[in-house]
Amino acid sequence: xxxxPVAVLFSILTSCSGDDxxxxxxxxxxxxPRSGVDPITGNGYPDEKGTLDDEKKFLKAWIxxxxxxxSEVPAAEAAQYTxxxxxxxxxxxxxxxxxxxxxxxxxxxxxxxxxEQLSQTGVQAGYGVTxxxxxxxPPRKAVAAYNEPGSPAANQNVTRGVEVITVDGEDVVNGxxxxxxxxxxxxxxINETHTFQVLDLGSTxxxxxMTSANVxxxxxxxxxxxxxxxxxxxxxxxxxxxxxxxxGLVNAVTALKAAGIADLVVDIRYNGGGYxxxxxxxAYMIAGAQNTNGKIFEQTIFNDKHPSNNPVNGSLxxxxxxxxxxxxxxxxxxxxxxxxxxxxxxxxxxxxxxxxSESLLNGLAGANVQxxxxxxxxxxxxxxxxxxxxxxxxxxxxxxKGVNAKGFGDYSDGFVPGATTTGSFAGCKxxxxxxxxxxxxxxxxxxxxxxxxQSATCPTPTSSALLSGGLxxxxxxxKSIFQTNRILRR
Amino acid sequence: xxxxxxxxLVMASAVPARIVNPTPESRASLAAAVQAAFNGAKxxxxxxxxxxxxxxxxxxxxxxxxRGLRIQGRELSPPExxxxxxxxxxxxxxHERTGRRFPLDHTDCVxxxxxx
Numbered sequence: 160x161x162x163x164p165v166a167v168l169f170s171i172l173t174s175c176s177g178d179d180x181x182x183x184x185x186x187x188x189x190x191x192p193r194s195g196v197d198p199i200t201g202n203g204y205p206d207e208k209g210t211l212d213d214e215k216k217f218l219k220a221w222i223x224x225x226x227x228x229x230s231e232v233p234a235a236e237a238a239q240y241t242x243x244x245x246x247x248x249x250x251x252x253x254x255x256x257x258x259x260x261x262x263x264x265x266x267x268x269x270x271x272x273x274x275e276q277l278s279q280t281g282v283q284a285g286y287g288v289t290x291x292x293x294x295x296x297p298p299r300k301a302v303a304a305y306n307e308p309g310s311p312a313a314n315q316n317v318t319r320g321v322e323v324i325t326v327d328g329e330d331v332v333n334g335x336x337x338x339x340x341x342x343x344x345x346x347x348x349i350n351e352t353h354t355f356q357v358l359d360l361g362s363t364x365x366x367x368x369m370t371s372a373n374v375x376x377x378x379x380x381x382x383x384x385x386x387x388x389x390x391x392x393x394x395x396x397x398x399x400x401x402x403x404x405x406x407g408l409v410n411a412v413t414a415l416k417a418a419g420i421a422d423l424v425v426d427i428r429y430n431g432g433g434y435x436x437x438x439x440x441x442a443y444m445i446a447g448a449q450n451t452n453g454k455i456f457e458q459t460i461f462n463d464k465h466p467s468n469n470p471v472n473g474s475l476x477x478x479x480x481x482x483x484x485x486x487x488x489x490x491x492x493x494x495x496x497x498x499x500x501x502x503x504x505x506x507x508x509x510x511x512x513x514x515x516s517e518s519l520l521n522g523l524a525g526a527n528v529q530x531x532x533x534x535x536x537x538x539x540x541x542x543x544x545x546x547x548x549x550x551x552x553x554x555x556x557x558x559x560k561g562v563n564a565k566g567f568g569d570y571s572d573g574f575v576p577g578a579t580t581t582g583s584f585a586g587c588k589x590x591x592x593x594x595x596x597x598x599x600x601x602x603x604x605x606x607x608x609x610x611x612x613q614s615a616t617c618p619t620p621t622s623s624a625l626l627s628g629g630l631x632x633x634x635x636x637x638k639s640i641f642q643t644n645r646i647l648r649r
Numbered sequence: 650x651x652x653x654x655x656x657x658l659v660m661a662s663a664v665p666a667r668i669v670n671p672t673p674e675s676r677a678s679l680a681a682a683v684q685a686a687f688n689g690a691k692x693x694x695x696x697x698x699x700x701x702x703x704x705x706x707x708x709x710x711x712x713x714x715x716r717g718l719r720i721q722g723r724e725l726s727p728p729e730x731x732x733x734x735x736x737x738x739x740x741x742x743x744h745e746r747t748g749r750r751f752p753l754d755h756t757d758c759v760x761x762x763x764x765x
Contacts, residue, residue, distance in 0.1 A: 198690035267720060269712065278693045280706040280728060349693075375695040402706040402728045431713070432722030488728060489706055514722020538716075543723035555720060635717045 390421030400433025525563025
């Protein structure tokens with residue numbers, strides 16, 4: 160979260176950075192200036208009367224200066240675009256990755272008022288269930304991926320693998336009223352009551368009614384050990400790099416260390432990232448002092464115009480170290496972190512494993528910790544940005560890349576389990592198995608990790624049909640009410 | 650001078666605290682304090698906020714893109730934090746970044762015991 164807007168830093172920047180780029184002088188010149196006070200800073204908005212052209216000039220200058228791939232942005236005639244956001248949409252690289260994906264899949268903008276919405280860490284309106292959408296168009300399939308302890312979903316036993324059949328009477332599989340489906344599955348606020356017909360894993364149909372509430376997410380769950388013939392294996396489900404994860408991870412590692420585990424399985428299949436410091440802390444807790452001594456966790460690299468200083472805040476570019484003590488996100492700052500001192504880590508991944516979560520894998524590899532990856536390909540986001548507000552719109556444009564202690568950060572197509580390309584990890588491709596609880600030794604990904612630990616071999620790929628009710632696959636997992644598009648579709 | 654000394658003594662005796670027996674009124678008071686700290690912006694809080702610990706952490710709500718992925722997946726800046734303290738019998742919410750203090754009405758709190 161960036162609490163001091165860039166505009167406030169201008170005067171600092173102009174004195175400490177040699178590059179007083181023109182975008183700083185163009186910011187806040189708006190066709191429709193805002194008035195009033197920014198609720199986060201308490202300062203008046205910096206807006207003054209300008210024109211649409213001023214807003215476009217700002218965007219062009221900002222991209223030219225700070226965009227990671229500024230030299231690949233195609234020429235575009237600003238006058239052809241009727242809004243600033245239309246123009247922003249084309250100010251990005253059109254190149255492809257090696258696999259044919261768009262190189263930049265993260266260019267984005269949002270109303271600043273929406274972007275600045277705050278909440279107690281991990282608190283959001285809902286039932287406390289994370290849905291996995293295995294098919295978003297007919298015939299649709301929506302199942303529970305996991306729930307939050309003590310939530311309305313947990314109280315109604317809407318656990319992993321429970322399939323939603325109807326929402327307020329509308330058929331999920333083939334129904335035409337998708338607005339009704341989306342409204343019921345993803346309530347916009349608290350105190351919304353909706354009725355669902357669900358199918359339990361045991362094939363029991365039942366009706367549940369849930370009322371949305373402010374649910375507190377528990378980012379680290381299901382911490383336990385698994386007895387094997389070759390020692391105890393620790394397991395933790397780590398779902399979000401929230402501030403509260405600092406405390407959860409320290410408690411988890413402390414408990415697993417006390418249990419004397421020989422190996423660790425970290426389940427981050429649904430972890431889309433968050434605080435990079437959390438990833439660094441966990442990497443250190445896994446690897447320990449000896450493995451990380453003298454190494455950095457992640458180095459940030461900006462475009463070639465800015466080899467030394469961060470172009471946004473002007474500071475000298477310095478790496479994120481392996482934090483050896485708490486940074487103070489949800490615990491007091493400076494507490495020594497417990498360590499497992501492992502030379503190898505088993506990590507369960509999915510397509511939702513993204514950004515700071517991918518940094519965890521890459522950072523461990525940089526410290527020569529062997530990573531065994533089981534699951535599916537990660538999202539492929541070794542990048543980050545500093546959101547920039549201008550005239551009420553916040554723009555997100557990739558500005559830096561993160562590399563590990565070995566200088567590796569080229570995973571824009573994601574980490575592929577078992578691939579042999581540079582930077583990849585040994586392991587197994589295994590579909591997500593919604594027919595077993597997370598942390599259950601029979602859950603396909605965890606079972607594969609445990610088997611790989613014994614024999615360094617992968618299971619024969621299992622078709623969806625062979626798993627209970629066809630409940631496997633990848634799907635898309637949705638956690639938040641802050642979505643940009645509809646989720647279930649016609 | 651006396652007033653300054655009194656204030657200093659009150660500050661010195663402030664100890665980390667947690668809320669006990671929360672009520673609709675105490676929740677409203679906490680919500681109002683946080684809202685005031687953010688210049689009127691409403692911030693969703695859990696009903697059990699500050700009942701288990703003295704630290705309240707506020708983040709930007711996690712926004713996700715059309716694929717369900719966190720937009721800000723590499724967050725580099727720290728969250729906002731508040732500490733609840735018991736000070737001279739009053740429950741006071743302290744905004745760490747600004748140092749602003751917000752006494753909470755209708756709220757009972759107790760000192761956080763060591764190890765809590």
